[in-house]
Amino acid sequence: MTAAPAPLERDLAALVGGPENVRPGTASEYLVDAAAQTWGLRGRADAVALPGTPDEVGAVLAWCYERGIPVTPRGGGTGYAGGAMPDGGVVLSLERLTRIRSFDPLQWRIEVEAGVRTGDLRRIVRESGLYFPPDPGAAELSQIAGNVATNAGGPHAFKYGVTGAYVTGLEAVVPPGDLLRMGGAQRKDVAAYDLKSLLIGSEGTLGIITSVWLRLIPAPEVFLPVAAFYRDTASGCAALETVMGSGLAVAALEYLDAGTLAASGHAFPGGGPEGGPGIPAGAGFLVIAEADGSPEEALRLRAEVLEALADGALAVHAPETKAEIAELWRWRELMSGMVATRLGGKAGEDIVVPTDRLAEAIEATLEIGRRHGLEACSWGHAGDGNLHSNFLLPRLDPDGELATVRRAAADLFAVATALGGSISGEHGLGSLKAGHLEAQLTPATYRLHGEVKRLFDPKGLLNPGKKT
């Protein structure tokens, strides 16, 4: 016999088109995100609502707001900061809002609902010769509004910018349940305060995004990456500086340090003996730079990149065919998983520093690891000064290694701030970095940050405890 739905679930069902669009608060897939899984953390909720229209989103928020019930918006749940991890109340999942509202290839624009998956969006526009450049690693699972709410980046953000750079308008429900439109199909708009930019990167704390207008660009025809190995961080970072200093407009500029190569080098496609899998002996740093554009442009730029990277390189791998190129990027996308399997688990942070401080931040990650007795490594978006600093651990023991990792992460945040950077360049603060923002901002800036939150959400019910 199935249990009768709890009163909260019954009331929500009336708002979202029936009981089939409500889940109990115990539905475990709605209580974690990618980071929470790593950290072995799990949120708690009283119910999960799956509205099918923006009006239903508004109805759920209004109903909850009136009753003092917290609401946690949820996209694809791929976040790395515990942002979609609820702390009681209602999880509001956008997974049923999947309509393409309009697509005008000739105007280079599209309007899609919140729950459209990033990978699907990229494929749809690509079929018309257009390109949506943001390429966060979990694109097959993440949703476009989740990308907007975290202002997600990815390898190609170096040349093309992060998600927010492509948002011309947003539709969102804000407390106590009002449906707002900010911007729209127009590519420019300086009339009002730029309210949409407040929601971009707000991690579900100011409003619930229900649809997004995006500008698109003509797709580059060819992508030609080059992977160059160096002995150590110093020589690798010197090569990075040469690429940037030469003014080479590469689309992506990535790095991997020695520890990352130790965990993933066995699967590197095409750098080992006789061009087979593996990495060259003595390699302690890898730079990946990608040229793109028309075939002529990309070939010319690749030749310049090869020249810039040659000095001090142990080996260079320049895949030519589509299959080889896809293999290289596939290997790069799997980095997080490969590093995690080295000891059994890992906790990753995503600090960002000015690009000329990258080498110091890479060394600091290792030094902090040593200080706390943790194996550490980093890789990331070198061109943006964005590190994925990871601390490896054999098991998820909340009182043991995880507590040590939290202390190591706090040291890392202090380094990021001291180097003039930020404690998050991609994943946001979520619940995992809660409490660390104040140290990065001046007191007046931090106060204003809190006032913006109170203005949008005076009762503090929208994704409480996040973005602090």
Ligand SMILES: Cc1cc2nc3c(=O)[nH]c(=O)nc-3n(C[C@H](O)[C@H](O)[C@H](O)COP(=O)(O)OP(=O)(O)OC[C@H]3O[C@@H](n4cnc5c(N)ncnc54)[C@H](O)[C@@H]3O)c2cc1C
């Ligand atoms: C393997 C892997 C690789 C990754 N690579 C990258 C990368 O290269 N670059 C990068 O930036 N990130 C990366 N990420 C992190 C993650 O994919 C991004 O943060 C992504 O944008 C999250 O989208 P999501 O739909 O899964 O959001 P969720 O995880 O569901 O939510 C993230 C935050 O957004 C809020 N939110 C979600 N939907 C809405 C909405 N409709 N309205 C308001 N708030 C909302 C949530 O409340 C939460 O605070 C990676 C993650 C994984 C697992």
